[in-house]
Amino acid sequence: MNILSLQFLLGVVFLTIIFLHLIRKNFGAVIAYGIQSFATVLILFGFFFETKNVSLLLVIFVAFAIKVILAPIFFITLIQKHELTFLTSTYLSTPLTLIVLAVLTALAHSQKFLPLTTIVPAHHALLSLALSAIFISLFLIINRKEAVSQALGILSFENGIVVFAIFAGLEQSPILQIGIIFDIFVWIIIAAVFLSMIYRQFQSLDTSLMRHLKD
Amino acid sequence: MIDAMISEIGFVFLLSLFAMGAAGSLCFKKRDTLANGWQNFFAIIGSLWGIIFSIGAFFVTRGISFAATSSVFPLLSFSFHIDKLSAFFIFVISLITLFCSIYGIGYIKHFYKKYNIGALGFFYHLFIAGMLMVVTASNGLFFLVAWEIMAIASYFLVVYDHNDNDTVKAGSLYLIMTYAGTSCIILSLLLLYAYTGSFDFAAITSSVALIPVSVKNAIFVLSLIGFGAKAGIIPFHIWLPAAHPAAPSHVSALMSGVMIKTGIYMMIRMFMDILEPAPLWWGLTVLIIGSVSALLGVLYALTEHDIKKLLAYHSIENIGIILLGLGSAMVFASVGNTPLALFGLGAALFHTVNHAVFKSLLFLSAGSIINQTHTRNMEEYGGLIKYMPLTAFFFLIGSMAISALPPFNGFFSEWMTFQVLLQGILSAEIVVKSIFVLATGALALTGGLALACFVKAFGVTFLARPRNSDVPRARESSWPLRAGMGALATVCLLFGIFSGYLAPLLARTGASSFLASANTAPSAASALLAPNGFGSVSGPVFFILFVFILLCVIAAAKYIVNKKQKINIGATWDCGANLTPRTEITATGFARSIVCIFSGILKPSLQHEIQYHDAHTRYVPKSRIVNLRMRDVYQSYFYVPLIQFITALSLRIKAIQSGNINMYVLYIFIAVVTALFLS
Numbered sequence: 001m002n003i004l005s006l007q008f009l010l011g012v013v014f015l016t017i018i019f020l021h022l023i024r025k026n027f028g029a030v031i032a033y034g035i036q037s038f039a040t041v042l043i044l045f046g047f048f049f050e051t052k053n054v055s056l057l058l059v060i061f062v063a064f065a066i067k068v069i070l071a072p073i074f075f076i077t078l079i080q081k082h083e084l085t086f087l088t089s090t091y092l093s094t095p096l097t098l099i100v101l102a103v104l105t106a107l108a109h110s111q112k113f114l115p116l117t118t119i120v121p122a123h124h125a126l127l128s129l130a131l132s133a134i135f136i137s138l139f140l141i142i143n144r145k146e147a148v149s150q151a152l153g154i155l156s157f158e159n160g161i162v163v164f165a166i167f168a169g170l171e172q173s174p175i176l177q178i179g180i181i182f183d184i185f186v187w188i189i190i191a192a193v194f195l196s197m198i199y200r201q202f203q204s205l206d207t208s209l210m211r212h213l214k215d
Numbered sequence: 216m217i218d219a220m221i222s223e224i225g226f227v228f229l230l231s232l233f234a235m236g237a238a239g240s241l242c243f244k245k246r247d248t249l250a251n252g253w254q255n256f257f258a259i260i261g262s263l264w265g266i267i268f269s270i271g272a273f274f275v276t277r278g279i280s281f282a283a284t285s286s287v288f289p290l291l292s293f294s295f296h297i298d299k300l301s302a303f304f305i306f307v308i309s310l311i312t313l314f315c316s317i318y319g320i321g322y323i324k325h326f327y328k329k330y331n332i333g334a335l336g337f338f339y340h341l342f343i344a345g346m347l348m349v350v351t352a353s354n355g356l357f358f359l360v361a362w363e364i365m366a367i368a369s370y371f372l373v374v375y376d377h378n379d380n381d382t383v384k385a386g387s388l389y390l391i392m393t394y395a396g397t398s399c400i401i402l403s404l405l406l407l408y409a410y411t412g413s414f415d416f417a418a419i420t421s422s423v424a425l426i427p428v429s430v431k432n433a434i435f436v437l438s439l440i441g442f443g444a445k446a447g448i449i450p451f452h453i454w455l456p457a458a459h460p461a462a463p464s465h466v467s468a469l470m471s472g473v474m475i476k477t478g479i480y481m482m483i484r485m486f487m488d489i490l491e492p493a494p495l496w497w498g499l500t501v502l503i504i505g506s507v508s509a510l511l512g513v514l515y516a517l518t519e520h521d522i523k524k525l526l527a528y529h530s531i532e533n534i535g536i537i538l539l540g541l542g543s544a545m546v547f548a549s550v551g552n553t554p555l556a557l558f559g560l561g562a563a564l565f566h567t568v569n570h571a572v573f574k575s576l577l578f579l580s581a582g583s584i585i586n587q588t589h590t591r592n593m594e595e596y597g598g599l600i601k602y603m604p605l606t607a608f609f610f611l612i613g614s615m616a617i618s619a620l621p622p623f624n625g626f627f628s629e630w631m632t633f634q635v636l637l638q639g640i641l642s643a644e645i646v647v648k649s650i651f652v653l654a655t656g657a658l659a660l661t662g663g664l665a666l667a668c669f670v671k672a673f674g675v676t677f678l679a680r681p682r683n684s685d686v687p688r689a690r691e692s693s694w695p696l697r698a699g700m701g702a703l704a705t706v707c708l709l710f711g712i713f714s715g716y717l718a719p720l721l722a723r724t725g726a727s728s729f730l731a732s733a734n735t736a737p738s739a740a741s742a743l744l745a746p747n748g749f750g751s752v753s754g755p756v757f758f759i760l761f762v763f764i765l766l767c768v769i770a771a772a773k774y775i776v777n778k779k780q781k782i783n784i785g786a787t788w789d790c791g792a793n794l795t796p797r798t799e800i801t802a803t804g805f806a807r808s809i810v811c812i813f814s815g816i817l818k819p820s821l822q823h824e825i826q827y828h829d830a831h832t833r834y835v836p837k838s839r840i841v842n843l844r845m846r847d848v849y850q851s852y853f854y855v856p857l858i859q860f861i862t863a864l865s866l867r868i869k870a871i872q873s874g875n876i877n878m879y880v881l882y883i884f885i886a887v888v889t890a891l892f893l894s
Binding site for chain 2: 116138
């Protein structure tokens, strides 16, 4: 896969995270996460053509099944079950959120992170963008008050780390990668169950309303 | 064949014996008799093999080094190095384990149907294996793993009697102090790594010159606190009198006799090997801490009525005595007087093994007494010599040994320590001279007070009349208990008689391991006499004298008892009242005069409660109760303010815990970005 295609796919990953910051509807957010995961799987697929490692195909298949199909299905079922159509508010307003996103993207591209983004000099621009994706995913978890979008933020954060690792040449053995994906799958199930239980108990997934859980 | 035995195969075999003991104990956890038999069989076989292996390894010139071929983690290497010092500590661990395990065969029976015997065996073996790995590890990270195994296993042994709330509290205190110490150790190892780029002890030793002096001093202080907390030096000793009595007695013996010595081992390894050359002030600091620990340890022991706590405080005292030898060795090493440094180290090591032997004997004897009387309070004993004569005899030997009375082993190691301290007084520098004078005085005073303490302990426990209805029901211990104690009592005597041969061997430990070449070590001819020393003693001569005096005393006693005695009838001296246990002197009464002398340090509080026959006239007292309590100076002036400070700080830090998940992720984000910036 050529560098332009990789840039395009990474751009999709990055833009879906921006989209997750801006969107107000839960359903759209889950679809955006599905697209983001699909782009990540395609990037992995591109690296399969470079390495010709057959066991990587298995990783791609498992990642596709879990991240692109099962995870969105879990979240959509949850949304439909509890009729969670809209996302709750954010801590920062949209203009402020966009300013922070710009700052974080600039930070990831700054000289300070050069040692990190030049691990593979040919992928400097890609690594900077992947680092931006990691930062703004973390910010998504911080800025959102609602648990579903926080969970999506965690999964986006994981996608950001995966693409960063691919471009930095830090990919691990296929068994380990499958193990990690399986781990994420278990996490998604547990998160979905917990979210469901929280909603049943509090009739809301707004984490800022759950202050009385503090000791 | 012998080469194969005394090699890495031999050591791995040793560890596997304890691993099998641990695994098997767990398998038989529901069957008490089998679990008991299995754990003690493997512990006995393992410790016997450990003794053979350590003696062989001691005479291997270049030491035994080996490592596991692969490791999952890049910095962690499962590497071992067994030099003379390690071999010596393997010997000490194995020797005490052997006798404690023989004792354990009988002792564990009283836990049947009450607690899980398999779990006891599992942690017992894990504990021993942990100690063996601690004294042989040659990689800092692997050492920490071994240290943790030892600490966690010993914690579970301390809280074995978990139905008792005091035991659980003692365990928690032990755990907190252990981790406080471990955090200092981790910090010191990280500093070593930061400046030498390796966790391997040999690599650190070879590049120790790269460490700046200030950092080296910081490492010394951190190591002293970390390993000192495990050894029980004052003021980090508070866990010791709480935890040692809480554990089963054969475990108390191992903890007090051996485990605390792992702290001493690492002090020797760090200060006299890895961080060599050490500046003068390090040795002087160790000397001061040793003097304070020895003196205060014995003073606190004097005030105790709990027999196991009394013994635990004596461990602090003896750690102090060991540190006096080690501190002297460090001082002499820093001024280039290698023969005296080796002699000092030999004194420290000889007292290490001696203390392990007599302290284990005393703990095992105490365990036998508690088993029969069901109390640890000495005030409720009395007259036990009639019911448990052999236990009394073994306790007496242990008491004589710990009180440094010849011909038992304690005397000879303390005599060596005295000699090396006296040599230090000849030093030209006034500060050094003064510290040595004070240390010598402290050791002399400690010896006297220890003797007074054991006169009290033996007298109140075994002599006079029973003060508790359980005492007349006490029976002599079963054969495994007697065998364990008897063997240790024999070792006390043998180490004393053959001290002239053992001491030079131990002095050579440092010589061939790290301090200097073997030819500077004291020869067998000089035996227990320090270089330029003036007070030669001989173990066999002392033994002959002891036997002669003993025979004379027995003959005189026999003559007095058997001679025809004339009965004199006169006035009743005790106002006509029958002699009862209430007329005997108590442990509190015995210690009171000494406690009053040291009231400035011990801060006693005396309370009199008097009840009168007639409350109005108040002429004739009905009963009089005297409560003598000691204020815990360390709790009042060190730990309570420290806890208050930590609590206040925690309350302030708690403010950042908003209970909001977004805030926590923000903290993570800031930490990640900061870490990336700093890297």
